[in-house]
Amino acid sequence: QPVVAAALYAQLVHGKKGLEAAGHLGKLLAYIEQSLSGRGTAYLAGDTQSVADVVVWGALFPVLQDEASLSNELQALRTWFQTMTLSEACRKAADSVLMPKGLLEFKSYLQKQPPPCLAMERATSNEPEEEEASERALTEEEIRAAADAWARGAAALPKPWCPQKPVLPVEGMRNVLITSALPYVNNVPHLGNIIGCVLSADTFARYCRLRNWNTLYVCGTDEYGTATETKAVEEGLTPREICDKYNAIHADIYRWFHISFDYFGRTTTPHQTTIAQDIFQRLLARGFLLQDTVEQLQCEGCQRFLADRFVEGICPFCGYEEARGDQCDKCGKLINAVELKRPQCKLCRGVPVVKPTQHLFLDLPKLEEQLEPWLEHSWSSGDWTANARYITRSWIRDGLKPRCITRDLKWGTPVPLDGFRDKVFYVWFDAPIGYLSITANYTDQWERWWKNPQQVELYNFMAKDNVPFHSVIFPCSLLGADDNYTLVNHLIATEYLNYEDGKFSKSRGVGVFGDMAKDTGIPADIWRFYLLYLRPEGQDSAFSWSDLMLKNNSELLNNLGNFINRAGMFVCKFFGGVVPDMVLTADDKRLLARVTLELRQYHQLLEKVRIRDALRCILSISRHGNQYIQVNEPWKRIKGNEEDRQRAGTVTGVAVNMASLLAVMVQPYMPSVSLAIQGQLCIPPECFVLSHIFTCTLPPGHRVGTVSPLFQKLENDQIEALRKRFGGGQVTPVPAPASGPVVAPGDPQLIQELTEQVAKQGNHVRQLKANKAEKAEIDAEVAKLLELKKQLALAEGKSPEVLVPKGKRKK
Numbered sequence: 001q002p003v004v005a006a007a008l009y010a011q012l013v014h015g016k017k018g019l020e021a022a023g024h025l026g027k028l029l030a031y032i033e034q035s036l037s038g039r040g041t042a043y044l045a046g047d048t049q050s051v052a053d054v055v056v057w058g059a060l061f062p063v064l065q066d067e068a069s070l071s072n073e074l075q076a077l078r079t080w081f082q083t084m085t086l087s088e089a090c091r092k093a094a095d096s097v098l099m100p101k102g103l104l105e106f107k108s109y110l111q112k113q114p115p116p117c118l119a120m121e122r123a124t125s126n127e128p129e130e131e132e133a134s135e136r137a138l139t140e141e142e143i144r145a146a147a148d149a150w151a152r153g154a155a156a157l158p159k160p161w162c163p164q165k166p167v168l169p170v171e172g173m174r175n176v177l178i179t180s181a182l183p184y185v186n187n188v189p190h191l192g193n194i195i196g197c198v199l200s201a202d203t204f205a206r207y208c209r210l211r212n213w214n215t216l217y218v219c220g221t222d223e224y225g226t227a228t229e230t231k232a233v234e235e236g237l238t239p240r241e242i243c244d245k246y247n248a249i250h251a252d253i254y255r256w257f258h259i260s261f262d263y264f265g266r267t268t269t270p271h272q273t274t275i276a277q278d279i280f281q282r283l284l285a286r287g288f289l290l291q292d293t294v295e296q297l298q299c300e301g302c303q304r305f306l307a308d309r310f311v312e313g314i315c316p317f318c319g320y321e322e323a324r325g326d327q328c329d330k331c332g333k334l335i336n337a338v339e340l341k342r343p344q345c346k347l348c349r350g351v352p353v354v355k356p357t358q359h360l361f362l363d364l365p366k367l368e369e370q371l372e373p374w375l376e377h378s379w380s381s382g383d384w385t386a387n388a389r390y391i392t393r394s395w396i397r398d399g400l401k402p403r404c405i406t407r408d409l410k411w412g413t414p415v416p417l418d419g420f421r422d423k424v425f426y427v428w429f430d431a432p433i434g435y436l437s438i439t440a441n442y443t444d445q446w447e448r449w450w451k452n453p454q455q456v457e458l459y460n461f462m463a464k465d466n467v468p469f470h471s472v473i474f475p476c477s478l479l480g481a482d483d484n485y486t487l488v489n490h491l492i493a494t495e496y497l498n499y500e501d502g503k504f505s506k507s508r509g510v511g512v513f514g515d516m517a518k519d520t521g522i523p524a525d526i527w528r529f530y531l532l533y534l535r536p537e538g539q540d541s542a543f544s545w546s547d548l549m550l551k552n553n554s555e556l557l558n559n560l561g562n563f564i565n566r567a568g569m570f571v572c573k574f575f576g577g578v579v580p581d582m583v584l585t586a587d588d589k590r591l592l593a594r595v596t597l598e599l600r601q602y603h604q605l606l607e608k609v610r611i612r613d614a615l616r617c618i619l620s621i622s623r624h625g626n627q628y629i630q631v632n633e634p635w636k637r638i639k640g641n642e643e644d645r646q647r648a649g650t651v652t653g654v655a656v657n658m659a660s661l662l663a664v665m666v667q668p669y670m671p672s673v674s675l676a677i678q679g680q681l682c683i684p685p686e687c688f689v690l691s692h693i694f695t696c697t698l699p700p701g702h703r704v705g706t707v708s709p710l711f712q713k714l715e716n717d718q719i720e721a722l723r724k725r726f727g728g729g730q731v732t733p734v735p736a737p738a739s740g741p742v743v744a745p746g747d748p749q750l751i752q753e754l755t756e757q758v759a760k761q762g763n764h765v766r767q768l769k770a771n772k773a774e775k776a777e778i779d780a781e782v783a784k785l786l787e788l789k790k791q792l793a794l795a796e797g798k799s800p801e802v803l804v805p806k807g808k809r810k811k
Contacts, residue, residue, distance in 0.1 A: 053084060149693035154684065161213075166445070167214065195536070202668075204609055210688070212689060217261055219261055219265075220267065221246065222427070225430075229410070239411040253517075263439070263442035272430075275436050280405075287363075292402070297337050304408070309326065361404050361405065372396065384492075407424055408423055459488075459490045494537065499511040525671070528669060529552075533555070535612040549714045562622075566655070567629070572704065574634065579701065581653070584654075595624065599694055600692055602617035606668075618669070621658060628655065634648035664689070757788050764781060
């Protein structure tokens with residue numbers, strides 16, 4: 001019942017449908033399916049209807065409504081459910097209690113209640129959950145189906161789709177348009193920026209292409225606005241020169257990370273001006289713009305009104321001392337510059353004064369009646385991450401207010417209206433229109449993507465701080481313009497990636513930024529893998545050097561790489577580089593079914609854009625493969641009798657075909673590694689497509705190439721050097737030569753900071769031990785704790801004793 005309650009809440013309150021709302025219910029439905037098919041009976045307790053059937057049907061009916069909501073794989077359950085639903089007593093009960101008024105009244109009740117919390121739900125963490133597919137028993141039908149699919153060979157796979165250039169929507173195909181939030185041109189992206197937007201979008205775009213979905217992925221640099229003018233002043237360049245410089249830097253970084261844009265553009269183009277001004281004129285003509293006088297800060301020394309980014313001060317909400325005039329980086333709240341306490345002009349450090357000025361506003365309250373029904377439809381039919389839904393609801397709940405869309409700047413899209421021609425559009429009105437203008441620079445048929453909601457599915461990728469602009473402000477602009485624009489169907493927002501329990505900071509040299517990653521000696525695909533492995537899907541996560549080393553050495557080197565290398569090497573060493581004949585046993589067929597389950601789980605997760613969770617399916621398949629090889633020992637059997645040699649051939653053939661499947665599955669995550677496997681095993685290009693079946697793509701007689709290791713071990717000395725170089729831990733080292741500490745003891749601020757860091761690191765170590773983490777990881781974190789304690793002792797003016805971990809203390 002608790003699981004059904006959670007599913008009903010997801011359906012009625014969140015607008016999800018059928019099995020999408022079911023969550024953990026899917027596992028229970030599979031159990032009922034197994035029970036019905038195993039017993040071979042028409043009802044749950046036998047061949048006649050019982051109270052068990054009535055109770056279970058009554059619980060499930062409000063969620064599933066009809067058997068069409070059930071997966072085709074649940075055939076026995078589907079038949080039972082249909083029989084129960086069509087029975088006179090059940091139909092009468094449904095008509096009188098549930099349809100339709102009862103559900104509406106229940107929805108009203110549920111909206112006032114907190115979401116149900118299941119005891120079985122796990123807290124989201126950086127670690128992948130245990131794979132459910134590997135826990136449940138296989139059915140005989142699943143095993144037979146897997147063996148049949150295997151026997152059909154590569155002919156069972158669809159032919160890879162090669163779209164025309166430029167990529168345009170195709171009638172009858174699934175047309176997927178993907179955008180990632182446009183990075184500001186005025187800085188270099190750090191690892192958190194990269195995983196939050198472009199890398200997540202790239203992984204999904206690669207998956208879409210492997211599914212033969214007609215896919216266009218566009219992005220570019222956001223170049224207008226205050227941030228650019230500020231950076232230009234700092235570097236003594238013109239805004240155009242700044243944009244040219246940093247656009248090239250961004251493009252180089254994304255190229256090194258293998259980001260597969262169909263087009264990477266920029267917003268400072270004639271198309272941007274044309275499209276933005278057209279949307280503005282349509283909003284103006286339809287009465288969705290307001291004119292008002294606003295109080296704005298003016299710097300008398302610079303003789304100019306100060307746009308948001310030219311002002312810094314104390315956040316009125318959280319007290320952060322370096323808040324910008326548009327948003328606080330610490331608490332994330334939006335700010336009007338005049339609300340800042342102790343404001344300063346960033347250009348001359350003078351104190352600005354408040355002066356009135358005329359501006360234009362987007363009338364969001366008037367557009368709300370169009371926004372809300374569109375949101376309800378998009379939420380019910382699309383996939384929005386939980387944080388995107390929550391942030392959007394909070395904006396709606398608090399009541400929409402008119403939003404200023406103009407700024408007193410020179411660098412921006414000009415406002416085409418008398419009385420405002422000395423102003424430009426505010427970047428958050430202007431920037432999302434960059435998706436359209438960048439596509440227009442890619443193809444003059446851009447409207448086939450952006451004015452075609454009937455044929456196009458739009459996915460927006462971003463970090464959570466960008467959500468309101470993509471879920472409220474930009475959709476309101478397009479709804480008000482009333483020109484059949486394609487609006488977002490799936491809004492995918494990440495939480496934040498931190499760096500060693502702190503924040504990235506270019507100025508303080510803390511953290512890895514995109515232009516530095518290639519200088520570490522660690523290949524781009526390793527960076528991709530680790531960032532996607534800890535992608536902050538449900539909560540903030542943190543980059544850790546010791547964890548990067550651990551995951552590379554355990555998951556990539558010892559698990560995935562080890563399996564693929566062994567499978568290929570056995571073909572070369574024992575069978576002259578030719579895939580041997582295979583005679584499948586019952587155990588082999590069970591393995592095929594297990595791999596098929598993992599493959600289907602991989603698809604289910606990626607279709608919901610749960611990118612991090614889907615990665616565990618790849619690693620789980622390679623674990624199954626390593627176990628399969630270890631149990632069957634082909635290196636021993638090849639030396640035995642004819643039956644043993646045949647068994648060695650079968651195991652080797654099945655293993656190398658699992659490696660071939662992994663080459664395709666891993667491509668969205670590690671494209672270079674995927675290409676290397678394809679080259680080593682000579683996988684035919686026509687097999688590089690994803691389907692829901694695991695089939696024999698490398699048949700007996702197929703010749704493989706030269707097999708070599710895919711990954712290299714990361715050594716502790718190498719990682720420690722990188723940690724030191726990039727300021728890992730964010731603790732300012734306190735030198736302590738033999739003659740005594742050089743810091744003045746008794747600094748209360750330093751003592752407080754170090755005390756907090758010791759407490760935090762101590763909790764972190766205890767958590768690792770409670771979770772039974774790897775010894776190497778625990779030792780590394782303990783060493784950091786001891787160093788912090790030493791620094792605290794020095795700051796307190798004490799003579800630090802030689803600290804050693806517990807259990808190793810000298811007598």
